Amino acid sequence: MIEAVATEHIRHAERPLLDAGAPLMAHVAFAVAQRVRHELSARTGEVGGRRVVVLVGSGNNGGDGLFTAAHLARAGVRTLAVTVAPKVHAEGLEAARRAGVVVVSSASSARDSQDALSPGAAAREALAADVVVDAMLGIGAQGALRGAGGAIVRAVNRQRPRRGGPFVVAIDVPSGIGVDDGTVPGPVLRADLTLACGSPAPGLLLPPAAHLAQDVDVIDTGLDLSGATSKVLRLEDADVATLWPRALPEHDKYRRGVVGVVAGTRAYPGAAVLATGAAVRSGAGMVRHVGADDVTRAVLAAHPEVVHGTGRVQAWVVGPGLDTEDAAQLRQVDVALAEAGLGPGAYFSGAGVWGDGGSDGIVPVVVDAGALSRLPERCAPWIVLTPHAGELARLLTERGVAVDREQVESAPAEHAATAQRLTGATVLLKGATTVVVGPGQVLSQAEAPAWLATAGAGDVLAGLLGTLLAGRSREAVQHPDLVARLAALAALVHGRAATEANPGGPVSASMVVEALPRTIARLLAD
Numbered sequence: 001m002i003e004a005v006a007t008e009h010i011r012h013a014e015r016p017l018l019d020a021g022a023p024l025m026a027h028v029a030f031a032v033a034q035r036v037r038h039e040l041s042a043r044t045g046e047v048g049g050r051r052v053v054v055l056v057g058s059g060n061n062g063g064d065g066l067f068t069a070a071h072l073a074r075a076g077v078r079t080l081a082v083t084v085a086p087k088v089h090a091e092g093l094e095a096a097r098r099a100g101v102v103v104v105s106s107a108s109s110a111r112d113s114q115d116a117l118s119p120g121a122a123a124r125e126a127l128a129a130d131v132v133v134d135a136m137l138g139i140g141a142q143g144a145l146r147g148a149g150g151a152i153v154r155a156v157n158r159q160r161p162r163r164g165g166p167f168v169v170a171i172d173v174p175s176g177i178g179v180d181d182g183t184v185p186g187p188v189l190r191a192d193l194t195l196a197c198g199s200p201a202p203g204l205l206l207p208p209a210a211h212l213a214q215d216v217d218v219i220d221t222g223l224d225l226s227g228a229t230s231k232v233l234r235l236e237d238a239d240v241a242t243l244w245p246r247a248l249p250e251h252d253k254y255r256r257g258v259v260g261v262v263a264g265t266r267a268y269p270g271a272a273v274l275a276t277g278a279a280v281r282s283g284a285g286m287v288r289h290v291g292a293d294d295v296t297r298a299v300l301a302a303h304p305e306v307v308h309g310t311g312r313v314q315a316w317v318v319g320p321g322l323d324t325e326d327a328a329q330l331r332q333v334d335v336a337l338a339e340a341g342l343g344p345g346a347y348f349s350g351a352g353v354w355g356d357g358g359s360d361g362i363v364p365v366v367v368d369a370g371a372l373s374r375l376p377e378r379c380a381p382w383i384v385l386t387p388h389a390g391e392l393a394r395l396l397t398e399r400g401v402a403v404d405r406e407q408v409e410s411a412p413a414e415h416a417a418t419a420q421r422l423t424g425a426t427v428l429l430k431g432a433t434t435v436v437v438g439p440g441q442v443l444s445q446a447e448a449p450a451w452l453a454t455a456g457a458g459d460v461l462a463g464l465l466g467t468l469l470a471g472r473s474r475e476a477v478q479h480p481d482l483v484a485r486l487a488a489l490a491a492l493v494h495g496r497a498a499t500e501a502n503p504g505g506p507v508s509a510s511m512v513v514e515a516l517p518r519t520i521a522r523l524l525a526d
Ligand SMILES: NC(=O)C1=CN([C@@H]2O[C@H](COP(=O)(O)OP(=O)(O)OC[C@H]3O[C@@H](n4cnc5c(N)ncnc54)[C@H](O)[C@@H]3O)[C@@H](O)[C@H]2O)[C@@H](O)CC1
Pocket: 010, 014, 024, 025, 028, 057, 058, 059, 060, 061, 062, 063, 064, 136, 137, 138, 139, 140, 141, 142, 143, 144, 145, 146, 147, 171, 172, 173, 176, 197, 198, 199, 221, 223
């Protein structure tokens, strides 16, 4: 599991080391320079004579950059440091000059000096380099990257090809991202590799900034972050086996977990086929489908193991392909939601409760698509909402927070957290990077290949999550912390199955369903 702790904790953990004189900056610079040398030699076959441009800001991030430049110059790299602020780290500057780094300034105050380089000219130098090191801003960033740095980045972004061009290494974070919330308030130079100092900042895991950080490696600086409370988590493949509901010899199909799926209409039978298929193929003990007869016929034609009609379940999946005009189906959704109860101390106890797989008849529910409009005012955390950005915008607007899809996409973690607070439910917000927010918990998963943005993929995710919640139904209700982790686990496996269904190429939702058993087996064996 990757843990990105809030930057206030990083600063707090750095303090005792810096006070004790630990040479953190020297350590970071050495590690970055090593990595740049490695990239140069992997890409060009040589190190000496290659060109590196280091963009240097006013703070310690810029200091890291200057010491990195000094190492590179000593290794024979033609190193140009472009400072973007009137004052930069003094010792770093001296070290760089001593090592033979050419230092120029794009700061407006340097305009008339001999060593001035306009932002446009600096951008051209960067575009012609083999590697660019982004050391303008780290975790001290406040708002959009301003001044010469912003101008250089805008100019580079206008001309940088999607493929080819310089390899960009960001020190700590791509300069100018929202380090704690993952927003992108202004121009940012997309990194091919981000080398985080000590611990990744939350913004490296959260969209949209996460898409600008790409590969993230951590330089260990010996920070003690054990007391950190505010963090973003990302599950890794190695976490799958720990969380996955195991098939044990003493389990019959009911104990393995029964998933009830309320999905699909005559207009959209496919959603029911995909959601039930994903539940079956991810290992549910049994899958029930509740819906119109001809929809169930389509489901049974594809997955004969599905059982038609209501009965005992350990988790519900409601909403994929739902017809909001179909009163009978909506009633089923309401019954499923009632079975989830309203949360600790306020369980629903009326007639119509038939589930008994969870704690005292309470069962987790996945609420997708059309069923999102049926939510009660307050939900238990074992109700998992699975909206995409447009659906989340609608849900928030209905609850008095007027936002549109673009606003949700520009700050997904913040809006998912607002929805979590307003509803009490666990919120899984779908996207290229999926964000899950539970009470006191934030997770983000980025396994999905871009090809997964295809009709029906969300139905597959809902069914898969149904299996996970049914398999650990009782624990999910007793330990709501587990719910957000299972939701993130579903996103991880969904993304991996999409990749493994056709590595590097297009996938359909049905192909993801097909791939699930093998992907799960591989992950459990790892
Ligand atoms: N965590 C660790 O173990 C270590 C962290 N170090 C580095 O220290 C960095 C933090 O250093 P600082 O606290 O000096 O902060 P930064 O280097 O991130 O930047 C702060 C400076 O940038 C200016 N600034 C802030 N927002 C701006 C904006 N939007 N546009 C233009 N200028 C802006 C501020 O006025 C200030 O001068 C980390 O990101 C990391 O690179 C390393 O030096 C040592 C080890």
